[in-house]
Amino acid sequence: MKIIVCGGDGFCGWPISLHLSARGHEVVIVDTLVRRAADRELGVDSLTPIRALDERLAAWRAVSGWSIPWHAIDLAHAYDDLLALLVRERPDAVVHLAEQRAAPYSMKSPRHKRYTVDNNVNATHNLLCAVVESGIDSHVVHIGTMGVYGYGSGGGTMIPEGYLAVEVPTADGQGRIEREILHPTDPGSIYHMTKCLDQQLFYYYNKNDKLRVTDLHQGVVWGTNTAETRLDDRLINRFDYDGDYGTVLNRFLMQAAVGHPLTVHGSGGQTRAFIHIQDTVRCLSLALENPPQRGERVRILNQMTETHRVIDLARMVSAMTGADIQHLDNPRNEASRNELPAVARSLISLGLEPTHLQEGLLEEVIGVARAYAHRCDKSRIPCTSKWTTS
Amino acid sequence: MKIIVCGGDGFCGWPISLHLSARGHEVVIVDTLVRRAADRELGVDSLTPIRALDERLAAWRAVSGWSIPWHAIDLAHAYDDLLALLVRERPDAVVHLAEQRAAPYSMKSPRHKRYTVDNNVNATHNLLCAVVESGIDSHVVHIGTMGVYGYGSGGGTMIPEGYLAVEVPTADGQGRIEREILHPTDPGSIYHMTKCLDQQLFYYYNKNDKLRVTDLHQGVVWGTNTAETRLDDRLINRFDYDGDYGTVLNRFLMQAAVGHPLTVHGSGGQTRAFIHIQDTVRCLSLALENPPQRGERVRILNQMTETHRVIDLARMVSAMTGADIQHLDNPRNEASRNELPAVARSLISLGLEPTHLQEGLLEEVIGVARAYAHRCDKSRIPCTSKWTTS
Numbered sequence: 001m002k003i004i005v006c007g008g009d010g011f012c013g014w015p016i017s018l019h020l021s022a023r024g025h026e027v028v029i030v031d032t033l034v035r036r037a038a039d040r041e042l043g044v045d046s047l048t049p050i051r052a053l054d055e056r057l058a059a060w061r062a063v064s065g066w067s068i069p070w071h072a073i074d075l076a077h078a079y080d081d082l083l084a085l086l087v088r089e090r091p092d093a094v095v096h097l098a099e100q101r102a103a104p105y106s107m108k109s110p111r112h113k114r115y116t117v118d119n120n121v122n123a124t125h126n127l128l129c130a131v132v133e134s135g136i137d138s139h140v141v142h143i144g145t146m147g148v149y150g151y152g153s154g155g156g157t158m159i160p161e162g163y164l165a166v167e168v169p170t171a172d173g174q175g176r177i178e179r180e181i182l183h184p185t186d187p188g189s190i191y192h193m194t195k196c197l198d199q200q201l202f203y204y205y206n207k208n209d210k211l212r213v214t215d216l217h218q219g220v221v222w223g224t225n226t227a228e229t230r231l232d233d234r235l236i237n238r239f240d241y242d243g244d245y246g247t248v249l250n251r252f253l254m255q256a257a258v259g260h261p262l263t264v265h266g267s268g269g270q271t272r273a274f275i276h277i278q279d280t281v282r283c284l285s286l287a288l289e290n291p292p293q294r295g296e297r298v299r300i301l302n303q304m305t306e307t308h309r310v311i312d313l314a315r316m317v318s319a320m321t322g323a324d325i326q327h328l329d330n331p332r333n334e335a336s337r338n339e340l341p342a343v344a345r346s347l348i349s350l351g352l353e354p355t356h357l358q359e360g361l362l363e364e365v366i367g368v369a370r371a372y373a374h375r376c377d378k379s380r381i382p383c384t385s386k387w388t389t390s
Numbered sequence: 391m392k393i394i395v396c397g398g399d400g401f402c403g404w405p406i407s408l409h410l411s412a413r414g415h416e417v418v419i420v421d422t423l424v425r426r427a428a429d430r431e432l433g434v435d436s437l438t439p440i441r442a443l444d445e446r447l448a449a450w451r452a453v454s455g456w457s458i459p460w461h462a463i464d465l466a467h468a469y470d471d472l473l474a475l476l477v478r479e480r481p482d483a484v485v486h487l488a489e490q491r492a493a494p495y496s497m498k499s500p501r502h503k504r505y506t507v508d509n510n511v512n513a514t515h516n517l518l519c520a521v522v523e524s525g526i527d528s529h530v531v532h533i534g535t536m537g538v539y540g541y542g543s544g545g546g547t548m549i550p551e552g553y554l555a556v557e558v559p560t561a562d563g564q565g566r567i568e569r570e571i572l573h574p575t576d577p578g579s580i581y582h583m584t585k586c587l588d589q590q591l592f593y594y595y596n597k598n599d600k601l602r603v604t605d606l607h608q609g610v611v612w613g614t615n616t617a618e619t620r621l622d623d624r625l626i627n628r629f630d631y632d633g634d635y636g637t638v639l640n641r642f643l644m645q646a647a648v649g650h651p652l653t654v655h656g657s658g659g660q661t662r663a664f665i666h667i668q669d670t671v672r673c674l675s676l677a678l679e680n681p682p683q684r685g686e687r688v689r690i691l692n693q694m695t696e697t698h699r700v701i702d703l704a705r706m707v708s709a710m711t712g713a714d715i716q717h718l719d720n721p722r723n724e725a726s727r728n729e730l731p732a733v734a735r736s737l738i739s740l741g742l743e744p745t746h747l748q749e750g751l752l753e754e755v756i757g758v759a760r761a762y763a764h765r766c767d768k769s770r771i772p773c774t775s776k777w778t779t780s
Contacts, residue, residue, distance in 0.1 A: 079504060110523045114469060117515045118508075121587070125507045132779070133500045157569075158561040166556035167566070171548040171731050176557070179547075184571040185590070186597075193594045197511070197587050200575070204583045207576075208723055209778060333598055341561050388599060389522070 002026040002089060003288060006075055006127070007097030008068075009053050010035050011238045012143060012221065012280055016095065018228035018235065019281035020288070021066045028089055029053075029070040030082075030098065035238075038105065038245070044380045047239040047254060047372045048224060059234035075123035082126060086134040093139040093288050094131065098123045099194065103147070104331075104385040105244040106191035113190045120194035121201075128205040139212045139291040141284065142202070144195045146217050146273045146304055150186025151338045159183065159342035162215070162300025188334050189387065199300075206298045214287045218280065219273030219304030222249040223361060224368050226278050237277070239368060241376065243383035249274065249313055251381075253362060256321035257369035258376045265383070266330035268311025269337030273304035273344075276355040286350040302344040305354035320362065333387035392416040392479060393678060396465055396517070397487030398458075399443050400425050401628045402533060402611065402670055406485065408618035408625065409671035410678070411456045418479055419443075419460040420472075420488065425628075428495065428635070434770045437629040437644060437762045438614060449624035465513035472516060476524040483529040483678050484521065488513045489584065493537070494721075494775040495634040496581035503580045510584035511591075518595040529602045529681040531674065532592070534585045536607050536663045536694055540576025541728045549573065549732035552605070552690025578724050579777065589690075596688045604677045608670065609663030609694030612639040613751060614758050616668050627667070629758060631766065633773035639664065639703055641771070643752060646711035647759035648766045655773070656720035658701025659727030663694035663734075666745040676740040692734040695744035710752065723777035 003020055007013040008029030021027045033053065039045050051059070053070060061067050073081045075098045086094075099120040100106060106116040124142070131138050149159050164183040167176040182203060185196040198215070205211040229237045240246045241254040252262045275283075283303045292299045314325045330336070348354065355361065369376075393410055397403040398419030411417045423443065429435050441449070447458050463471045465488045476484075489510040490496060496506040514532070521528050539549050554573040557566040572593060577583040588605070595601040619627045630636045631644040642652045665673075673693045682689045704715050720726070738744065745751065759766075 079500075083500075110469070110473075110519050113519050114512075114516060118512055121511050122504075122508055126504060129500050129503050135779075156560050156567055157558050164558060166558050166569075168547050168554060168556050170546050177546055179556075179574075181574040184569075184574075187590075187594055188598075190594070193590060196590050200577075200583060200586050200590070204577055204580070208578075389525075 001092040001288065003093045003095060004028045004030055004089060004091045005095045005097065006030040007099070009033055010097055011240065013097045014056070015226040015229050015237050015277060015281050016284045017068060018060060019226060019285060021060065021068055022064060022228050023285055027068045028091070029068055030073050030075070030085070031070065032072050032074050042242060042244055042380070044242040044377060045375065047241050047369060047375055048236045049372065049375065050236060050238050051234050055234060059232050063232050063235065075126050076119045077122070079126045079130060083130045083133055086130055086136060086138070090136050091138050093141060093291065094127065095284065096124065096127055096140060096142045100191065102245045103189035103191040104383055106189055107385040107387055108244070116190050116194055121197050124198045124201050128201060128211060131211060132205065132209045137212065137294060139214065139288070141214045141287050142198060142216065144198060144215050144217045145192060146219050146302060146342065147192040148185045148187060148195050148199065148217060149183060151188055151270060151334055151340065152186060159302070161302050161343055161346055162298070188332065202298045210294055212292045212294055212296065214292060214299045214301065216283060216287060216301050216303040219275045220247045220249065221275055221277050221280055222247065223277040223365055226281050242380040244385065248272065248310055250365065252314055252317040253365040254369040254376070255381065256317050256323040257366045258373045258378065260378060260381060261324040261326035262314045262317060263381065264311060264314050264325055264327050265332065267336050268309065268314060268327070270310045270334065271307050271338050271340040272310065273307050273340060273342060275304050276361065279305055279352060279355050282352055283347050286347055286352060290350050301346045302342055303347060304342065304344050306356055307340045307342070317362070320359065321366065331383050331386045391482040391678065393483045393485060394418045394420055394479060394481045395485045395487065396420040397489070399423055400487055401630065403487045404446070405616040405619050405627050405667060405671050406674045407458060408450060409616060409675060411450065411458055412454060412618050413675055417458045418481070419458055420463050420465070420475070421460065422462050422464050432632060432634055434632040434767060435765065437631050437759060437765055438626045439762065439765065440626060440628050441624050445624060449622050453622050453625065465516050466509045467512070469516045469520060473520045473523055476520055476526060476528070480526050481528050483531060483681065484517065485674065486514065486517055486530060486532045490581065492635045493579035493581040494773055496579055497775040497777055498634070506580050506584055511587050514588045514591050518591060518601060521601060522595065522599045527602065527684060529604065529678070531604045531677050532588060532606065534588060534605050534607045535582060536609050536692060536732065537582040538575045538577060538585050538589065538607060539573060541578055541660060541724055541730065542576060549692070551692050551733055551736055552688070578722065592688045600684055602682045602684055602686065604682060604689045604691065606673060606677060606691050606693040609665045610637045610639065611665055611667050611670055612637065613667040613755055616671050632770040634775065638662065638700055640755065642704055642707040643755040644759040644766070645771065646707050646713040647756045648763045648768065650768060650771060651714040651716035652704045652707060653771065654701060654704050654715055654717050655722065657726050658699065658704060660700045660724065661697055661728050661730040662700065663697050663730060663732060665694050666751065669695055669742060669745050672742055673737050676737055676742060680740050691736045692732055693737060694732065694734050696746055697730045697732070710749065711756065721773050721776045
């Protein structure tokens with residue numbers, strides 16, 4: 001297959017691109033390197049010394065023999081270039097990761113809120129519009145988030161994969177009718193909200209133009225390297241540890257490695273879904289190699305392998321490493337405690353063999369963090385974005 | 391009250407601004423005149439000779455004694471100016487009509503799709519973001535559309551005002567739990583989709599920042615003048631008859647006036663909700679004068695007074711005027727026949743006395759159209775936007 005990966009320089013995009021290339025697919029990366037610009041804006045850098053994209057791609061060519069061309073096209077603001085690329089390349093699929101992906105970053109200031117909405121909505125819409133205009137039947141695969149469903153109390157129901165069977169009253173109020181609807185969303189940040197907007201865009205283009213779309217609602221990713229990024233130092237993946245882009249489990253493992261207390265926001269009673277980066281890349285190849293048929297509704301899959309409470313993860317890392325746990329005020333506007341019961345069977349039925357939290361993999365992450373501990377700026381660990389001004 | 395009307399030069403915005411001013415409110419208009427630019431792009435003009443906004447406002451000052459200042463701020467792209475205006479004016483309410491409002495225009499080309507998404511989403515988001523940043527507890531009142539619910543078959547259920555009570559299965563699959571959810575949406579065009587996205591933006595800002603929001607899901611507006619626009623020729627309201635911006639009943643009445651057959655798309659079995667422009671302005675004052683409390687969820691009201699099948703309207707106008715009915719291919723991607731059972735009690739409970747279709751008012755519209763028939767360019771009557779390329 002020929003696959004364009006938009007956002008192919010990012011934390012998920014880079015190992016996905018290499019994995020697809022290793023499987024023999026013809027991969028083309030589209031990326032403006034804006035994620036690296038955000039690092040410079042925030043005064044941080046990946047804990048791991050990621051190389052310039054050109055250098056990464058040269059290393060991959062040396063290691064694997066495969067070439068991955070790269071185009072610096074801004075999906076949100078360079079529609080004509082995007083369209084020309086699609087018409088020229090005629091990809092079988094487009095992986096869409098060209099979105100601002102951090103909730104805290106999206107809440108830093110009005111400028112960050114507005115950037116996240118403008119970038120994410122226009123990037124998604126331009127891509128869908130361009131696929132239709134190009135006349136190519138490309139399968140669009142997007143990574144969303146389990147967070148679209150909100151982190152409310154849970155309340156005794158199960159989060160399905162996209163579609164919810166409900167009963168609604170009849171017009172006369174006497175009976176009830178069964179309906180299958182897109183699962184209602186309840187986003188907790190501007191970032192999460194944009195993923196809810198994406199869902200509406202996919203629904204519309206699938207209905208009106210028969211676009212083939214797979215939307216993967218992903219859990220919190222942990223780990224850093226995959227089979228491909230381990231092949232050469234120059235292929236190393238990004239490791240975010242700062243308060244904006246760092247994700248919770250990786251932050252705990254890094255904090256343990258550098259001798260920082262594990263920072264738990266509020267009680268730590270928040271339940272989140274998790275997935276290892278190795279499973280992320282595997283899920284993408286499964287989704288791409290099993291595309292929906294033309295005319296099929298948007299395929300929505302929950303891309304996660306387990307759920308944990310934040311405090312339980314902190315205790316586990318603390319028990320492994322002896323690190324202290326530090327409870328801080330929660331800057332987010334969310335329930336202090338929630339359940340997150342969810343169905344995640346589809347990717348397993350396609351062949352995913354889930355990687356669960358296990359000491360070996362956790363220790364590998366700690367090992368990576370220790371190796372690059374000298375690159376850590378501890379002043380960038382705290383989360384400074386606040387969800388509300390009041 | 392001090393009220394900023396964004397989009398105050400438009401078909402609804404102009405008579406709303408005058409009505410609020412006549413009721414003693416302090417009105418400020420924000421408008422870039424982009425609707426007039428769209429007319430120039432399309433090579434059409436309002437059937438009625440609307441005056442330049444400065445001239446309109448001078449006439450209103452002469453007729454009523456009230457001044458309405460006007461600022462040409464682009465909500466979608468001039469955030470700093472918008473914020474400065476809010477901080478300076480400290481409005482009690484902001485009426486948000488600064489959106490591209492025609493479904494056929496939104497479907498004309500990729501450029502029109504992209505403009506509609508970029509403009510409408512960023513305008514709404516910038517406004518919400520600016521109200522939060524300003525720290526002012528302004529009530530945001532938006533006009534949405536009944537079209538967010540889609541024009542499917544109807545299927546025996548009733549469209550409520552915003553929120554739908556459903557039953558969902560419990561996690562163990564054994565029981566059912568009641569939930570109240572935002573009514574699922576099913577947009578039929580890019581324009582309608584942006585109104586669904588707006589709904590998500592309102593939901594989020596109301597939840598996270600306690601913004602007070604009223605979203606008025608309006609039917610198809612008919613009529614042209616209101617009590618205030620009738621006061622002076624220079625206050626006359628816009629009358630759109632072209633295939634992009636003209637709405638169905640006004641188009642039939644204009645077609646009858648100029649001796650053109652009544653153009654029915656497909657069978658005419660499509661059911662739509664309707665409201666007279668005089669009721670639109672009344673609904674806005676009712677919504678503004680009865681604002682939600684801080685902490686109250688988004689108030690969603692169905693702003694419509696009756697529903698009709700398109701073919702029934704054509705037959706009625708034909709019977710009144712002798713005009714022929716002409717069936718054309720439907721350029722839209724929609725059901726050929728649908729029901730539209732909907733609840734619309736809230737605005738009546740606030741004091742709306744609905745204006746129903748009646749010969750007198752229909753004849754008034756025909757009279758206006760006859761008076762300006764010499765301004766009609768019949769070549770602009772056909773709908774040329776197609777919903778799909780296939």
